[in-house]
Amino acid sequence: MVRYTVTFLPDNKKIEVEINTTLLQAAEKAGIIINSLCGGDGLCGECQLQVVNGKAMADKNTIGLFSKNEIENGYVLACRTKVEDNLTVMIPPKSRIEMEKIITDGAAITYSEPEKLVLHKTSHEPSFSFDPLVKKIYLELPEPTLEDNASDIDRITRELSKISSYEHFEVSLSCLQNLTEKLRTHHWKITVTFARHNSIGRILQIEGGDTSDKHYGLAVDVGTTTVVAQLVNLKTGKIIGVKGSHNLQARYGADVISRMVFACVRGSLEPVHKAVITNINNLAHALAQEHHIDTKDITVVFAAGNTTMSHFLLNLTPCSIRLEPYVPTTTVYPQISAAEIGIDINPKGILEVAPSIASYVGGDIVAGVLACGMADKPEIRCLIDVGTNGEIVIGNNEWLVCCSASAGPAFEGGGAKSGMRATKGAIEKLEIHDGEVTYETIGKAKPRGICGSGLIDAIYEMVRNNIIEQHGKFNMSPGNPRLITEDEELKYVLAYPDETETGQAISISESEIANLIKSKGAVFAAIKSLVDYVGLSFDQLENVYVAGGFGSSLNIPKAIAIGLIPDIDVKRIQFIGNSSLTGARMSLTSIAAFEKSLKIARRMTNIELSNYVPFMHEFVAALFLPHTDAKLFPSVNYNR
């Protein structure tokens, strides 16, 4: 078999591969992770590489994904280009999965001001007492006598019963083995780690001496686009740190549907499962390293994610989720040993996953409802979680209904060429006055792209400044120097090349604006459909909570003005950030909160919009800025 060497720049990594291996496979073999949202079908155009030396044959079908300039400079798609020569290729930063940085140089991508994530509080945030899912308690036991010769484990559980809420305990065989020596070697001074398991105490670990100071847990939001983890001190309840990363599953597809297709049809489940485990392990290690703790002192991971993500996390076949009648394997996930699926914390540690409602309303929403406290009071409230899917919940302490609609990744920085996740260098706020664009970036860095909150501002500012029409098309009246044609498409330049980190302009095209309008239309149509379904009007909602990965803040009036969220008094609307992560942390640190989330999951009724005729009408009506029915947005006036 003929073999060639491929050299990947800028890392100068060399790899020898057989003829006809694709560049994507060669990169993977070299340990370089390249974006591939479509899973290697030549459709998403994410895996662009520049061939700088050697001859390569580009796939004619993919030519539409490149500008003329790019084609001349040797840009190809890694997934569609086979190695038939010794090649040197350059990987542009945008093609590289950012997580790679963690793998290669140990530095994780952090949110600019990560603690902000946890500062989002709703006015009704429930207060649960600090009572973590896993506890670590130091015991000094009385020595046995002939009058008191209870068994070793009874001596332990007798003491534990006095100081914990559990009447009964269960213990694994491995904890019992060698317990006798451990107790006597350590003079009856031990530390017991135990978890809530079906309302009884499950003893996970018995250590000699006092190790109760070393006691940490990880709350994880497993999002389709991003995976974010919070490290919590379970002795004090204090949040120690937070880190986020791209979901490494991105290479198997941009959204849950394409990943399910990969797992069930084109590829297999295992690599998709492994990808998210790698995410969690990398985050755990990075957080542990940064805060000088041992990952072995993390004894519990609490994860919240949508139903598909939870299935991938647990290596459960998601294959019936995507097909009518949309049936998941399970909605309540068993408490398992973290080691069982390769999560690298304490080998006796556990993984608990937030319960789901249905195939398209997952544990992230249950965690969100928990976080905003809407299920605690009689007033009717609404939660809008805008992720790759938009999920809506309406209800109170007596009833809860929910639905979901595919929103696409636009508001999480996906899809748009200049779009990016809310990390350092993302434009998060933007204004346009007299043709001049001013913006703020996360971390005050030079801009690298634009995140969800920035895009909402941009759309609003463009329509207010008459740069686009209310149906989303550019106003073609001349004299706007920022309106350029590139690659045969009209684009509005938000930042010129000399302003940016990458030296490339940050711009937004007409098709990208259309995508954003579709996304906001789907979310609003879902809200409207659900409000109508329960026979309410927007005014009857005591509060509307908006959650999602837009960025560290969201301009509520502008979000209303583009028609994303209902036009009610802004004082009643609150942006609560990553409520899935907040809810996961609440469950991690409070048994009552976790039990509440199980109740929320049991109580919530899911409305399948795919089955619900009015939704399509609402969607079409919402494809306008702010809406075709102006009466729905009485306060919106673009003053044009």
Add this chain to the structure above:
Amino acid sequence: MVRYTVTFLPDNKKIEVEINTTLLQAAEKAGIIINSLCGGDGLCGECQLQVVNGKAMADKNTIGLFSKNEIENGYVLACRTKVEDNLTVMIPPKSRIEMEKIITDGAAITYSEPEKLVLHKTSHEPSFSFDPLVKKIYLELPEPTLEDNASDIDRITRELSKISSYEHFEVSLSCLQNLTEKLRTHHWKITVTFARHNSIGRILQIEGGDTSDKHYGLAVDVGTTTVVAQLVNLKTGKIIGVKGSHNLQARYGADVISRMVFACVRGSLEPVHKAVITNINNLAHALAQEHHIDTKDITVVFAAGNTTMSHFLLNLTPCSIRLEPYVPTTTVYPQISAAEIGIDINPKGILEVAPSIASYVGGDIVAGVLACGMADKPEIRCLIDVGTNGEIVIGNNEWLVCCSASAGPAFEGGGAKSGMRATKGAIEKLEIHDGEVTYETIGKAKPRGICGSGLIDAIYEMVRNNIIEQHGKFNMSPGNPRLITEDEELKYVLAYPDETETGQAISISESEIANLIKSKGAVFAAIKSLVDYVGLSFDQLENVYVAGGFGSSLNIPKAIAIGLIPDIDVKRIQFIGNSSLTGARMSLTSIAAFEKSLKIARRMTNIELSNYVPFMHEFVAALFLPHTDAKLFPSVNYNR
């Protein structure tokens, strides 16, 4: 290193070993299991071998264990003889552990009429409804629709809830993985195997199609001397077969104390643990083979044993059991995966172990109390279990007290040279009339030895015929041709060499009679102490149940007449055989029975006789036939 070859006859197995290896080690290396009750200390004399070729140096200290004839014929102790030449050695049948037969030729040792074991019923045997610990149920599920798109596992547990007593179910991750395909491939027709676990249903296995016919469980009595297993059809409740074997731990010591010393001081726990696992696996395989089932269709093992045996079974350190204040690691054993400790049944199968009371009152007694039904009614009853330890329980449905005393293995066929377990060829009944001995053997075979019930008969007949005095010494008046001197000790011949299978006489020596009197004395003293402790008299006991491995039957009047059991109306005394096995089978086949056994264990009060002064007085008073206080045995009259 110099190496020699050892050839073991009659198998002609050859093994090359280094110089100074002991013959016991060499045999083990060759896969031959040799009796070694003392664990290789040169004390028990069980590991005798005959060196037929080559030179070997016998240990002078062990010379007392051999007759002159044996010394001349090259008999040595395997544990005390080192290999310093190429040797050919003959293993006499008595030195070989019988289980070896199962290992080498696949034929297990069976009880002569094994079903008899299960025919022992008490007059008050409780009736529990058939409701096995592990159930296997075939389900034809309704296919999901958009109106009913519950998760796959909810669809299963919904149906299970309708037809089982469980409200809640838990399921392992491995059962969920691939469930989606399994349900759809098998058109929603599946068989679910689930176990009781802390009052919820624990789903162990989900198979496609209807496999509910293949559903078996194993009840095991793990005795110090013997391990007995019953194979039960868990669909019908029918007992399919039963097999017994020597406990392979015998090579590490004859009793629980010497095995604990081996595990904790001289050797290590692992081999003692592995030995009993091998016992159970061999029995399971032999039973499965004989009854043409697959061991993979056995999904549950229920084991009952004394506390030390239960610890060894689960690989739990028993090291604090034997030392004051006698503390076990646990008295309630976790339900575990059978595979976790190497039990070779269905890989998803479980092991449940009967709960213990204290270090010296174990799950075998709890199972016995369950089996005889004494904890169900207000009348006060007594259970006497004579094994290597003698355990006594007195009580009713409101209270239960128990104690234990070391009885030694005499009644189980241990200790005495002609003693043997109640298997084929054992003398189980014996009479002496006018100097003539008549007997019955198990399986009507030529006699090979004498089991517990035969020994009780022999003692009784010897004292009645004035062959021994009431203090156990031979009556030296001349003219008894059966009274011979062999190896400088007086012996009474029960069967002459020409009558026996082995060609060696079956006899009983004065020291063996003394041992039996000590055993019966310890048991009776324990009964008397406990009756006194609770302030009762023997007459107030509604029933006395006698359990133990004496044989398939026990002559109650003769057992009274030697002073083993109290002298009350024989109609109120019942021999119930292996009640530990019966109780284990009850728990296996009825959840109510298992839950009852947990209650029995919680309710029973243990009296430590080692702490109880009157016991020693009672013991000394009982070292006489029937007793030094004749008033205690008013009905006994030897008519001499």
